[in-house]
Amino acid sequence: MQDYVPTLINTQGHQAKAEAGAALYQYNIERTGISDRTPIGAKLSDATSGKFLDGLWGRTELGLLFLDMFFLPRNIRGQVAGKPFAYSHRERGEETWM
DSSP: OOOOOOOOOOOTTOHHHHHHHHHHHHHHHHHHOOOOOEEEEEEEEOTTTOOEEEEEEEEEETTEEEEEEEOOOGGGTTSGGGHHHHHHHHHHHHHHHO
């Protein structure tokens, strides 16, 4: 039996992460026959000033939405102001999948 050595690494810009991601994507294509990965991102800006507040980043794949990062400023969390932002991406995901 072959021995394996796990090693914790700093993944920022690390080639191993890209290689593992490519291998996983290829495996998913082989298993499902679906090749539909689409990067997705959105920013939330103040309507008056245009100032960037934050947003979400991720991808759609295999009929699912994967979020890598999603952030709203504290002052609008849980308020109606964030709902159009969230729902617009839900609809975008549904368009991609249907």
